[in-house]
Amino acid sequence: MGILEKIGDIEREIARTQKNKATEHHLGLLKAKLAKFRAELLEPKTSGGPKGEGFDVMKSGDARVVMIGFPSVGKSTLLNAVTNTQSEAGAYEFTTLTCIPGKIEYQGAIIQLLDLPGIIEGASQGKGRGRQVIAVARTADLVLMMLDATKSRQQRALLEAELEAVGLRINCARPNIYFKIKKGGGISFNKTCVLTHLNERLVTQILQNYRIFNAEILIREDCTVDQFIDVVLGNRKYIKCLYCYNKIDEITIEEVDRLARQPHTVVVSCESKLNLDYLVQQIWYHLNLLRVYTKKRGEFPDFDDGLILRNGATVEHVCHTIHRSLAENFKYALVWGTSTKHSPQRVGLGHLVETEDVVQIVTK
Ligand SMILES: Nc1nc2c(ncn2[C@@H]2O[C@H](COP(=O)(O)OP(=O)(O)OP(=O)(O)O)[C@@H](O)[C@H]2O)c(=O)[nH]1
Ligand SMILES: [K+]
Ligand SMILES: [Mg+2]
Numbered sequence: 001m002g003i004l005e006k007i008g009d010i011e012r013e014i015a016r017t018q019k020n021k022a023t024e025h026h027l028g029l030l031k032a033k034l035a036k037f038r039a040e041l042l043e044p045k046t047s048g049g050p051k052g053e054g055f056d057v058m059k060s061g062d063a064r065v066v067m068i069g070f071p072s073v074g075k076s077t078l079l080n081a082v083t084n085t086q087s088e089a090g091a092y093e094f095t096t097l098t099c100i101p102g103k104i105e106y107q108g109a110i111i112q113l114l115d116l117p118g119i120i121e122g123a124s125q126g127k128g129r130g131r132q133v134i135a136v137a138r139t140a141d142l143v144l145m146m147l148d149a150t151k152s153r154q155q156r157a158l159l160e161a162e163l164e165a166v167g168l169r170i171n172c173a174r175p176n177i178y179f180k181i182k183k184g185g186g187i188s189f190n191k192t193c194v195l196t197h198l199n200e201r202l203v204t205q206i207l208q209n210y211r212i213f214n215a216e217i218l219i220r221e222d223c224t225v226d227q228f229i230d231v232v233l234g235n236r237k238y239i240k241c242l243y244c245y246n247k248i249d250e251i252t253i254e255e256v257d258r259l260a261r262q263p264h265t266v267v268v269s270c271e272s273k274l275n276l277d278y279l280v281q282q283i284w285y286h287l288n289l290l291r292v293y294t295k296k297r298g299e300f301p302d303f304d305d306g307l308i309l310r311n312g313a314t315v316e317h318v319c320h321t322i323h324r325s326l327a328e329n330f331k332y333a334l335v336w337g338t339s340t341k342h343s344p345q346r347v348g349l350g351h352l353v354e355t356e357d358v359v360q361i362v363t364k
Contacts, residue, residue, distance in 0.1 A: 003037055004125060010034045025202055028225040032206040035229045038165060055099045055132050061110035062308040063287045066137045069146030070155055071118030074246040077270040079115040082280060087115045094118060099136055106284050108291055109308040121158055124165035134166045142240045142287050149245040149259060170241040171264060175227040178218035191219040198228055242286045244279060246270050290355035292318060301358045316349040318359050329363040
C-alpha cells in the first residue's frame with residue numbers, strides 16, 4: 001500500500017470515529033500515525049531529482065514575503081503594482097510557472113516579495129507544483145495569502161489546510177512544551193498546569209509510535225494532541241500570515257466591510273490600485289521589523305541611513321549588522337530611545353533595542 005493510501009485510510013478512520021471521551025485516546029494515536037506518514041511524505045527525495053527550475057531564488061533584502069494562492073487570484077498583478085518587477089498576468093490559470101522576485105522599499109527596509117504559481121487543492125500531496133511552491137513558503141518571514149474576494153469563503157480554509165499539511169503553522173506560537181530525547185531513563189513526564197487533552201499514558205504511547213522510549217517532557221500549557229505531535233516531530237515552522245482579499249472592485253461595499261474586519265486581513269484591488277499603500281504598511285507591520293539609527297561619538301545620528309533589524313534584536317545584533325568584529329571589541333553602548341529608562345542609557349550587548357532607538361557603540 002502506498003503512503004498516500006495509508007494516509008487516506010487513517011483520515012477516513014478519523015472522520016468516521018465519533019469524538020468523545022471514550023475515543024479520545026484512540027483518536028490521539030491515529031493522529032500520531034497520520035503525522036508520521038505525512039512527515040515521510042515531506043522527506044526530501046534522496047536521489048537528487050530535478051530541481052524546480054526558477055524556484056530557488058536567492059534571499060535578498062531585509063525580509064521575505066511569499067505570495068500563496070489559488071490560480072488567477074491576482075498574485076502577479078499585485079507584484080506588478082507594488083514592485084518594479086513585471087510578472088506576466090493573464091485571465092487564464094497557471095499564467096505564472098516559476099518563482100519571480102520583486103522588491104518593495106518601505107521605511108528604509110527592502111522587502112523581497114515572491115510571486116509563485118497558483119496552487120491547487122492537494123498541493124501538499126504533490127499535485128501540480130504544489131510541493132515546490134509550499135517549500136518556498138517555508139522560507140518566508142511572512143506568508144501573504146492571496147484570496148479572490150469574489151470566490152467562496154472556503155478557499156481560505158482549503159489553503160490553510162494545505163499549509164498545515166506540510167508543517168506550516170500560521171499565526172500561532174510554538175506550543176510551550178519542553179521536549180528532549182534522552183539516551184536512557186525512560187519517559188519522564190511533568191506538567192505545570194491542568195491538561196484536558198493529554199495525559200502521561202497517551203504521551204507515552206504517542207512517543208512509542210515514533211520509537212521514542214527515553215525522553216524528558218515538561219508541558220507548560222494545556223496543549224492538544226496535535227500541538228504535542230508538532231513538538232515531537234520538531235520540523236514545524238511557525239510563521240505569520242497576512243490575508244489579502246483581492247478584486248474588491250467586483251463585490252458590494254457591505255461584503256468589503258465584512259472581509260476587512262477579519263483579523264490579519266487587508267482588502268485590495270490590484271487592478272484598480274485600491275488600498276495598496278495600506279497593504280504595504282500592513283506587510284511591514286506584520287514583519288515586525290524595527291529600525292535603529294547609529295551615531296558616532298560627538299556627531300549627530302545618521303537619520304538617513306537606519307539599520308533594519310528583526311523584532312527581538314539586541315545591541316549585539318546591531319553590532320553584527322554594522323561590522324562582523326564589532327561585538328568582540330565591544331565595551332558598552334549608549335542608547336537613546338524608548339527601550340531605555342533614561343537617555344542615554346549605558347547598556348550591554350544583551351539590551352533589547354526598540355524601533356527608532358539611537359545607538360552609539362563604544363569599543364575597547
Ligand atoms: N476585477 C479584478 N480583476 C483582477 C484584479 N487583479 C487581477 N485581476 C485579474 O485576474 C486575472 C488573474 O490575474 P493574475 O495576476 O494573472 O493572477 P495570478 O494569481 O498571478 O494567476 P496565476 O499566475 O495563473 O496563478 C487577470 O485577468 C487580472 O486582470 C482586481 O483587482 N480586480
Ligand atoms: K492568471
Ligand atoms: Mg501569476
